[in-house]
Amino acid sequence: MGLKDLFKGIFTGKKYDNIVNIYLKDSKCGNKIKVLLRKSYDIQRVYDEGKEAAxxxxxxxxxxxxxxKITIDIKFDKKYNIISREIEGGKYIAEEEYSE
Ligand SMILES: [Zn+2]
Incomplete structure (x- = not known):
């Protein structure tokens, strides 16, 4: 095993797999906001088995x-796909709209 193998693990590490990006627009001033949600830190597990959201x-x-103040309320399935989302004080926008 050489140096190459040693570094391979570092560079192939999936650094951003743990992040869900949400894009918002503030309804008061029109500011576009990117929110980074860390799966392990920000997002909570739903323990109720009867619910669709995980x-x-x-x-x-x-x-x-x-x-x-913009309040977001988002529910995800097991694969972190958004299944429902609500917002107060702003609106959700697409990534393309954010980058415009
Ligand atoms: Zn604002």
Whole structure:
């Protein structure tokens, strides 16, 4: 085993697999916000077997321009696909709209 093998593990590490990106637009000032949700830290497991959602997050995002409070409430299935989402104080936008 050479140096090459040693470093291979570092560079092939899937660093961003643990992150879910959410894009929002503040309804007060129109600021576009990217929210990084860490699966292991921000997103909570749903323990109720009867529910479709496997994971959920309820979080308040503060707009960095006008300090408006945006409340997000998102539910995910086992594969972290969004199955329902609600928002107060802003709206969800697509990644393309955020990058415009
Ligand atoms: Zn704002």
């Amino acid at each position: 994971f959920m997050i309820n979080k308040v995002i503060i707009c960095d321009k006008c300090f408006n």
